[in-house]
Amino acid sequence: MDNRAIGVFDSGLGGLTAVKELHKILPNENIVYLGDTGRVPYGSRSRETIIKYAQQDIDFLIKKDIKMILAACGTVSSTLPREISSKLPVPYVDIVLPAAQEACAMSARGRIGVVGTNATLKSNAFGRAMRGIRSDIHVYGNPCPLLVHLVENGMIEPDNQITTLAVQMYLEPLIKEKIDTLILGCTHYPLLYETFNRILDYKVTLIDSGQCAAKAVRNTLLKNGMLSDRTEPGTTEYNVTDEIETFDKTASIFLGEPVTGAVNRIELL
Structure with missing residues (x-):
C-alpha cells in the first residue's frame, strides 16, 4: 500500500474532468493537481515547447512526493516522447x-x-x-x-x-x-x-x-500494490500558474462539485 498522492496535470483546467472520475472510483486517494493556466492551451505550441512545459509540470509534481503521474492533457499525452516518460521515478499514465x-x-x-x-x-x-x-x-x-x-x-x-x-x-x-x-x-x-x-x-x-485515463490509473495502482489503505476520503490540492480569484467557480464546473481542497498559485521553473 502507498498513501502518497496521485499527481495529475494539464495545460489548464480540463484535466479536472479526469480528477472528477478519480474522485468517483478512488475516493480515498489524495490528489495533487497542477493546471498550467498561465500558458493554456498547449495545443498551438511547438513540439519543443510542449515537451519543455510538460517536463516542468512533471518536475513540480515529483517534488510533491507523488506516487504516480497522470498526464490529463491530450497534447502532452500525444507529444511527450516515451524515452522521457519511461524513465520517470514513478509510474506514468497518459490519456x-x-x-x-x-x-x-x-x-x-x-x-x-x-x-x-x-x-x-x-x-x-x-x-x-x-x-x-x-x-x-x-x-x-x-x-x-x-x-x-x-x-x-x-x-x-x-x-x-x-x-x-x-x-x-x-x-x-x-x-x-x-x-x-x-x-x-x-x-x-x-x-x-x-x-x-x-x-x-x-x-x-x-x-x-479523461474517464478512460482515470480507470487506467486505478488499474496501475492495483497492479503495483500502490492503493492507499486510507479509510477516510482523500484530499485534493490544486495548483495553478495564473490567478486564483475565479478558480473555485470555474473548477467546480469541471469537477461537478464544489472545490474543497487548498488552491495555490505557483511558478514553474
Whole structure:
C-alpha cells in the first residue's frame, strides 16, 4: 500500500474532468493537481515547447512526493516522447492508450474519429495506438483549436450558439466519413459532451479520454500494490500558474462539485 498522492496535470483546467472520475472510483486517494493556466492551451505550441512545459509540470509534481503521474492533457499525452516518460521515478499514465483501447473495443464498424488540439492531431498518436490494437480500423481526425478557449471561458451550455457552431464545423468532415465512435482527445471536451451528442444525433459512441485515463490509473495502482489503505476520503490540492480569484467557480464546473481542497498559485521553473 502507498498513501502518497496521485499527481495529475494539464495545460489548464480540463484535466479536472479526469480528477472528477478519480474522485468517483478512488475516493480515498489524495490528489495533487497542477493546471498550467498561465500558458493554456498547449495545443498551438511547438513540439519543443510542449515537451519543455510538460517536463516542468512533471518536475513540480515529483517534488510533491507523488506516487504516480497522470498526464490529463491530450497534447502532452500525444507529444511527450516515451524515452522521457519511461524513465520517470514513478509510474506514468497518459490519456492516449486507455482511450484508444476503449474506442477499439466499442467500435462496431471500425470507423473511429478523433478530435483534439492541433498538436494532438498532428502527432497521430491516437491513430498509431489504435492501429496497434485493431488492424481493421479507419481513423479520421480533425483538430478543434477553438474548443479549449470556449470551455476555459465557461461557454459549455448545450444551447450556447457559438460553441454549437464551432463543434458542428469541426464535426462535419467526420460525419461525412460515417464514424461510429469518436474519441474526445482532450480532457476539456467532456464538458461539451451533450453538444457533441446532439450534433451527432446520439448515433456515435463518445469516448471520454479523461474517464478512460482515470480507470487506467486505478488499474496501475492495483497492479503495483500502490492503493492507499486510507479509510477516510482523500484530499485534493490544486495548483495553478495564473490567478486564483475565479478558480473555485470555474473548477467546480469541471469537477461537478464544489472545490474543497487548498488552491495555490505557483511558478514553474
